[in-house]
Amino acid sequence: MKSMWKDFAKRIGYDDPLEIYLSRLESLMLSEYKISKRSMALLLLQQDRDILTMVEEKEKERINEIQKIIQEANAHYSQSLSLIISMRRQKEASRISAMATTFKQQDKFTISGLLSKIMMNPFTGGPILLIVLYYGLYKFVGSFGAGVLVDFLEDKVFGAYINPFMTNLVNSTIPFKLLQDLLVGEYGVITLGVRYAFAIILPIVATFFFAFAIVEDTGYLPRLAMLVDQLFKKIGLSGRAVIPLVLGFGCDTMATMVTRTLPTKRERIIATLLLALAIPCSAQMGVILALLKDSPLGLIVWLGVIILVFLIVGFLAAKIMPGELPTFYMEIPPLRMPQLTNILRKTAMRLKWYFLEILPLFIFASVLIWLGQITGVFSIVVKILNYPIKWIGLPSEASVAFLFGFFRRDYGAAGLYDLKKVGLLSANQLVVACITLTLFLPCIAQLLMNIKERGLRMGVAMSIFILFFSFSIGYLVNIILTLFSISL
Amino acid sequence: MLSEYAEEILEALWIQIEEQGKKPLDLGPSRDEPAVEELVKLGYIRKDQGHIHLLEKGKAHALACVRRHRLAERLLTDVFDVKKKIIDEVSCKFEHLLHEGLEDRVCSILGHPKACPHGKPIPSGRCCSERKEKRTVKFIASLTELEAKEKGRIAYLQAKDNSQMQKLMSIGVLPGMAVSLLQKFPSYVISLGQSQFAIDKELASTIYVRLTK
Numbered sequence: 219m220k221s222m223w224k225d226f227a228k229r230i231g232y233d234d235p236l237e238i239y240l241s242r243l244e245s246l247m248l249s250e251y252k253i254s255k256r257s258m259a260l261l262l263l264q265q266d267r268d269i270l271t272m273v274e275e276k277e278k279e280r281i282n283e284i285q286k287i288i289q290e291a292n293a294h295y296s297q298s299l300s301l302i303i304s305m306r307r308q309k310e311a312s313r314i315s316a317m318a319t320t321f322k323q324q325d326k327f328t329i330s331g332l333l334s335k336i337m338m339n340p341f342t343g344g345p346i347l348l349i350v351l352y353y354g355l356y357k358f359v360g361s362f363g364a365g366v367l368v369d370f371l372e373d374k375v376f377g378a379y380i381n382p383f384m385t386n387l388v389n390s391t392i393p394f395k396l397l398q399d400l401l402v403g404e405y406g407v408i409t410l411g412v413r414y415a416f417a418i419i420l421p422i423v424a425t426f427f428f429a430f431a432i433v434e435d436t437g438y439l440p441r442l443a444m445l446v447d448q449l450f451k452k453i454g455l456s457g458r459a460v461i462p463l464v465l466g467f468g469c470d471t472m473a474t475m476v477t478r479t480l481p482t483k484r485e486r487i488i489a490t491l492l493l494a495l496a497i498p499c500s501a502q503m504g505v506i507l508a509l510l511k512d513s514p515l516g517l518i519v520w521l522g523v524i525i526l527v528f529l530i531v532g533f534l535a536a537k538i539m540p541g542e543l544p545t546f547y548m549e550i551p552p553l554r555m556p557q558l559t560n561i562l563r564k565t566a567m568r569l570k571w572y573f574l575e576i577l578p579l580f581i582f583a584s585v586l587i588w589l590g591q592i593t594g595v596f597s598i599v600v601k602i603l604n605y606p607i608k609w610i611g612l613p614s615e616a617s618v619a620f621l622f623g624f625f626r627r628d629y630g631a632a633g634l635y636d637l638k639k640v641g642l643l644s645a646n647q648l649v650v651a652c653i654t655l656t657l658f659l660p661c662i663a664q665l666l667m668n669i670k671e672r673g674l675r676m677g678v679a680m681s682i683f684i685l686f687f688s689f690s691i692g693y694l695v696n697i698i699l700t701l702f703s704i705s706l
Numbered sequence: 707m708l709s710e711y712a713e714e715i716l717e718a719l720w721i722q723i724e725e726q727g728k729k730p731l732d733l734g735p736s737r738d739e740p741a742v743e744e745l746v747k748l749g750y751i752r753k754d755q756g757h758i759h760l761l762e763k764g765k766a767h768a769l770a771c772v773r774r775h776r777l778a779e780r781l782l783t784d785v786f787d788v789k790k791k792i793i794d795e796v797s798c799k800f801e802h803l804l805h806e807g808l809e810d811r812v813c814s815i816l817g818h819p820k821a822c823p824h825g826k827p828i829p830s831g832r833c834c835s836e837r838k839e840k841r842t843v844k845f846i847a848s849l850t851e852l853e854a855k856e857k858g859r860i861a862y863l864q865a866k867d868n869s870q871m872q873k874l875m876s877i878g879v880l881p882g883m884a885v886s887l888l889q890k891f892p893s894y895v896i897s898l899g900q901s902q903f904a905i906d907k908e909l910a911s912t913i914y915v916r917l918t919k
Contacts, residue, residue: 300868
C-alpha cells in the first residue's frame with residue numbers, strides 16, 4: 219500500500235491515449251533495465267536513439283510490435299511527443315514550485331539590474347570590457363603575475379636555490395654527462411621543464427585563473443557572450459566561444475582543452491585554429507609589451523595586424539568549413555558579488571587539472587630539446603629557418619629565437635629582447651618579428667594539445683598552415699612598411 | 707464566388723497532387739456533383755474516366771483555399787483556443803469566410819505563421835512578403851517581430867528540426883510559458899519564468915508569442 223502511494227506521488231499522469239501507449243509499451247518490455255519501465259517507455263516515445271538501440275537488443279522478438287506502437291503514438295498527436303511530454307512535466311513542475319515558493323514584490327530599480335543593463339548594452343558594454351581587460355588582464359595578470367611573481371620565483375626561488383641544489387645533487391650522484399644534461403642541463407627536465415612549469419606558468423596561470431574566476435563568479439561572461447554573438451557568427455563561432463578565447467589570453471594550451479565545451483565539431487576546429495594563430499598567451503604578451511614599449515605606434519600596428527588576421531582567418535574558415543551553423547542560447551544569471559571561497563575553490567580546481575594535463579607536456583618538451591641538441595637536429599633546423607627569417611627582413615640571429623619560440627613562446631620573444639638590447643633590430647624589424655612570432659606555431663605544449671584534441675591529421679595540417687601563414691604575414695607587413703617608407 | 711463544396715474539392719486535389727505527389731483524385735461518388743461541373747466549366751479541373759485532374763488555371767485558386775483552411779486552423783487553435791478534436795470540423799466551415807483580403811488580415815494578426823497546427827506548411831500570401839502592415843491589432847507574433855518590453859505567453863514553436871526543438875526545450879521554452887522580451891540587440895534577451903536567457907535571432911524567430919498587455 220505504502221509503495222503504491224509512493225509510486226503515485228512520483229508519477230506524472232498524461233492524457234488517456236498516451237497512458238495507454240505507455241502501458242502497452244511497458245508490457246512488451248520483459249528484460250531488466252536500470253531505470254523503471256515507465257521511464258523507458260517515455261524515452262521510447264520521445265524516440266531517444268540510445269534507448270531505442272538498447273531495447274532493440276534486449277527485446278528482439280517484440281521489437282516490431284514496440285516500433286509499431288511508437289509510430290502509432292506519434293501519428294496520433296499533431297505535435298511532437300517530446301514537446302507534449304515536456305509541456306506536461308513543465309506544468310507539474312510549476313504546480314509543485316508554486317506550492318513551495320512565494321515571490322517578494324520585486325523592486326523596479328536595483329543596482330545589479332542597472333549594471334546588468336549597462337553590460338548588455340552594445341554602447342556601454344565595450345568600455346566595460348576594456349576596463350575588465352585592463353585591470354584583470356594587464357594589471358593583475360600582466361604586471362603582478364607575470365612581473366612581480368615570476369621575477370621572484372624564477373630568480374630567487376629557482377635561480378638561487380632549487381636549480382643550483384638540484385644541479386649539484388644530480389652531478390654528484392649521476393656520473394653520465396648525457397643524463398646530467400637531460401636532467402639539469404641548459405634545457406634539462408628539472409632546470410627547464412619543472413622550472414618553467416612552476417616559476418613561470420604557475421604564477422601567470424594562477425593569477426589569470428584567479429581573475430577569471432572573479433569575472434566568472436559575477437556572471438559577466440554570459441553578458442559578454444551575448445554582446446559578441448553576432449560578430450562571432452561571422453567567424454563561424456557563437457557567443458559561447460568567448461569563454462575559451464578569453465581563457466586563451468591566459469594560456470592557449472588550456473584554452474584549447476576548454477574548446478571541448480563548444481557544441482559542434484566545426485566550432486571546436488575554428489576556435490582551436492584561432493587560438494593557435496592569433497591569440498597570444500599571457501607569457502608571450504608580457505614580453506611583447508616589453509619589447510614594443512618604446513614604440514607605441516609599433517604596438518598599435520602589432521595589435522591591428524593581429525586583430526585583422528583573427529577576423530579574416532575566422533571569416534574564411536567559416537566560409538570553407540562545412541557543418542552545422544552555430545546556434546547561441548545561454549542563460550543570463552543575475553549579477554552577484556563574487557565570493558572568495560568560490561573563487562579560491564575554482565582557481566585551485568583549475569590549477570590542479572591544468573598541472574595534471576600540462577606538466578607532462580613540459581617535461582616532454584625538455585626531452586625533445588635535449589634530443590634535438592645531442593643529435594644536431596637543432597642546428598640544421600636553425601639553418602633552414604634562416605631563409606624565411608631573411609625574407610621577412612630580420613637578421614639571421616633571430617632564427618634561434620623563433621625555434622625556441624616553438625618550445626616556449628615567451629622564450630622566443632625573450633630571445634628577440636636580447637637582440638633588441640644589442641641594437642640588432644630596428645623598430646620596423648621589431649614589429650615584424652613580434653607579429654610573426656605571435657602568429658607563428660603555437661608552443662610545443664599547445665601543438666601536442668591540438669593533436670590530442672583534434673587528431674593527428676588536423677593538428678599537423680593546422681601547424682603547417684600556421685607556419686606558412688605567419689611568415690607570409692610577416693613578409694607582407696615588411697613589404698608594406700618598406701614600400702611606403704614608414705619608420706615606426 | 708465558388709461554392710463551398712467546390713472549394714473543398716480544389717483543396718483536396720491540391721493536397722493530393724501537389725503536396726503529396728500522388729495520383730489524381732478518384733471521381734467516385736461525386737460524379738454528378740454540380741460543384742464538379744462548376745469547376746470544369748471555369749476551366750479549373752478536367753474530368754476523364756473516373757479521375758479529376760487539377761489544371762494550371764485552378765492551381766492558384768486551390769492554393770488560396772489551402773491557405774485559408776490552414777490559417778483558419780491556426781486562428782482557431784491559437785486565438786480562440788478551440789479544442790483539438792473539433793478543429794478540423796470548425797475550420798472547414800470557417801475557412802469559407804476568409805475572403806476578400808480577410809485572410810491576409812488574419813495572417814498578419816497571427817504573425818504570418820509558416821505552418822498549421824498539424825505541421826503542414828501554410829502557402830504564403832502577399833501580406834507575408836510585404837510585412838509592412840501597421841501594428842494595429844496583433845495577437846500572435848514571433849519574438850523577432852516584437853518590440854523590447856512587450857510580453858506574452860508562448861503560443862507555439864516553429865522549430866526547423868528536432869535538434870533546434872531540443873535546444874528550445876532545454877532552456878524551458880515551451881508553449882504556455884510567460885515570456886517577456888527585454889532586449890533585441892545585439893542578441894535577443896528574454897525573461898522566462900524567474901530566469902533570463904540570451905538567444906540568437908534564428909532561435910528567437912521560432913518562438914511565437916500570444917501577446918498580453
